[in-house]
Amino acid sequence: MSFLNDLLGGGQGQGGGSLLDVAGSLIQKAGGVQGLIAMLQQHGLGDAVQSWVGTGANQPVSGGQLGQALQNGGLGNVLAEAAGKLGVDQGDLLGQLSQVLPHAVDHLTPNGQVPEQGAGGFDLGALTSLAGQLFGGKSA
Known part of the structure; x- marks a missing residue:
């Protein structure tokens, strides 16, 4: 199993956190997808975003670009905190x-539309199907 698959939560357990959890946490702490x-x-990442x-x-x-912007x-x-929880170097x-x-933002903005900011906050469940899309049926 690959490092990326492990981080995405494709491994055995859901307990320790995953890369999608980190992405969800970043989105939540930034104030949702819009934030x-x-x-x-x-x-500095306007064109890419x-x-x-x-x-x-x-x-x-x-x-490096993403790290500087974040x-x-x-x-x-x-x-x-996420690097510590996952036991990886922050650069990795x-x-x-x-x-x-980029896939998470793309997934959360269907048809090129940024969702309206809801009062309920960000739902990490919205990213659940993304791991399947990244790994299901696609070869690397």
Whole structure:
């Protein structure tokens, strides 16, 4: 089983957290999908984030670019805590997040539409089917 599969929660247990949990936590702490998009745009990833929301191909970002934007947006503590929980280096975590977060935003913005910010907060269950899409039926 791959490192990415383990982090996505494709492993045995759901208890210790996964990369999708981290993505969900970042989205939640940023104030939902709208908040994360606005924060990443404000901190230099505007074109890439627009591609994630849009219906075309997702522009890649590096772990370094993502890390800088998240740190500048005040989410550095979320990254540090997640890396500790998962037992990985923060740089490795960012490298994996830079591959998963575009898919998460894309998945949460169907038809290129950012969902209205609800009063109930972000539902991590909205990302549950993403792991199946990333691994189900697609070869690497």
